[in-house]
Every structure is written in structure tokens, then in C-alpha cells.
Amino acid sequence: MDSHLPEPEPLRALIDALRRLPGVGVRSARRMAYHLMQHDLAGAQLLSHALTGALQDLRHCRMCNSFAEEDICPTCVNPKRDASVLCVVETPADQNMIESSHGYRGLYYVLMGRLAPLEGVGPQALKFDRLLERASDGVVKEVILATNFTAEGETTAHYLSDMLTERGLSVTRLARGVPAGSELEYVDAGTIAWALMERRKA
């Protein structure tokens, strides 16, 4: 005797497909499928359409490599932005965080990933040659490396720094230090060590 009841094929297929979403295991996928099929058929319809729409209409901006509907995204064509500075981030989410700091008026380049040799993600997979070409347009003077401060983000920054400095570009990295509003007692030792090393005149 099978310990599970046979699941109808369309339901099983839906559960399997939902498991492809990041962070979704078989239990969550089943709960999502039950929810959609029992309580939100309109939501299921909507999601199906949205997926088709995104697959059809979404592309990468030719300049910044972020998601865009157009050949070149509205940020890259905005004449009010400073085209001499290029900020390199891992994802559109990171780009949004920088934008929401209101501290940056230059342009962006979105890697859509980071170097992760263990996962087989190398310079080719991230199309570093496209970034090199973008940064070598003669207008860009400074490249700010704003990849994450994780092992993989740091590796990516080091690699890009070497590659871009060779081309005569000024390459900078986001400052490391104590987060705004934090109490030293609760900041990790590594951060304190960095903040000490990179201390500046008050």
C-alpha cells in the first residue's frame, strides 16, 4: 500500500513547478498550490499571465544589464544622471538600495550575480567583457564597486578592480565601517577591526 494518496497529475505538476522558486520546498509548494487552486483561482490566472508577459517582454538593458522593457532603460537614458561615474552592483535589489540612499547620481551596471567558483559562476558567465566594454566608453571616469561584503562579493570586487584598473579607470569600493545608528557593543568584531583600520580624521 502506498503511504501517500495518488495526487492528480495537474496538481503534482503545479507543485513541482512551484518548487523551482527559490526558498520553496515541497511543503510550501503544496500549500501554495492548494491555496491557489482552492482560494485564489484569479491569482493563479494572474501569475500565469504575468510569467508569460515577463518571458515575452523582459530583456536586459544594453547599457546597465538590469531588467528592462526597452533596449536601454529609463535610468541609463536619464540626462540628469552623471555619466562619468558607474556603480557596479550584484542585483537590481542592491541597485534599489543604493538609489534609496539618495547619495548617488551616477549610472549603474548590474552584474546579475557574483563570482562563485564553487557554483561554476566565473567571469564568462557574468559577461565581464560587457562591463569592460561599458566602462571603456571614454565617458566613465570612476567605477564604484558596490558588490556585497560577503566572501563572494569581495572576490568579485577584487577581480573587477584588477581588470578595470588595468584599463586606466579610477576604481573605488564602498566604505566599510560601523553601520549608521548602531551601538558599538552590538557590532561584530570584524566590522570594528575594519572601522579602526580605515579610521578617518574627525
Place this chain on the structure above:
Amino acid sequence: MDSHLPEPEPLRALIDALRRLPGVGVRSARRMAYHLMQHDLAGAQLLSHALTGALQDLRHCRMCNSFAEEDICPTCVNPKRDASVLCVVETPADQNMIESSHGYRGLYYVLMGRLAPLEGVGPQALKFDRLLERASDGVVKEVILATNFTAEGETTAHYLSDMLTERGLSVTRLARGVPAGSELEYVDAGTIAWALMERRKA
């Protein structure tokens, strides 16, 4: 100046649609959308198809009310199952748990929900008349109420118990007590109280 960069419309639509999934907030939805569009276009295609397929082909079994491809599901037509016992559960997931206990050979009725007056889910929404009709087929002798042991599951069980007992059916409820394999020290007091009240001859 807007603190967020404009998001391409197809991407925004996809993120909104993903948020309809239970337990998915805007951050997860964005992460899922980025993942699908950047790293798993095949998965996005698959999910879109699976949703369409499920919307088209999935219905409710005429007998047990669970999801099925057929008019009557394979479990309900299985002649090896004992048609005189009907086990009432809230969801197909609960049904699977009971099935995997290898302790039940009767049939099921899946409510696809539970009474939740605060959410406006009453006897009509759960189509209790369908269950009543199903249980009154002359073959069913005993109805086992296996709704959850939560406030809402208990309310549902009480309500169903009254309704079904009136029809002359034998109505039972899953036993409450100390979970198998557990140490008393770590069992909550409510469970211990129940286990004491419902103690049985050793």
C-alpha cells in the same frame, strides 16, 4: 526624486502576482522574480504551463471533494477501501498524513477549509450540505472527525458532530493525548491535562 528606480512593467506585474502566494511578501516575490528571469527561464515557462494546466484540468472529486482530475477520484472508487467509514479532514495534506499512518482503510471527505467566522468562512462556504448528503448515502455508518486540534478545527468538529449525530450517524473524533515518542517534561500542560482526563486501562 523617486527613491526607487522605475521597475519594468512586466517585472512589476510578475512580482505582484507572486505576492498572491501564501507566505510570500514583497522581498521574497522580488527575489523569486529575479531568480526566474535571470537564472531559470525554463522554470518560469514550466510554472506558467503548470498553472494553466491545473486551472483547466483540476476539479473536485464528486464524492470526497478533494482535488481530482476525474469526476470521482481513484481513492473513492477503490473497491478495497471500507465504504462504511468516512474520515473528515480539513485539507488534502491532512488526508495524506492520515494515509501515511497506515492506520486507516476507509474513505475520506475533504472540507477544503475549516469554520472561521472571523474570516467569514461559515457552513455555507464549506458546503456542509454536500458532506451531509455524502454521509447519508446509507453505506456510511461512522464519521471520524479528523479536523485539526486548533480552535477553528475544534469548532468545525463540534458543529459537524451535532449536524451528523442528528442524522443517526456514529460520530467519532481522533484521540487527543501525549504524542508518540515524546518525553512528558517537554509536552505542554494542556496536552497532559487531556491525556489525564482521557486516560485508559493499561
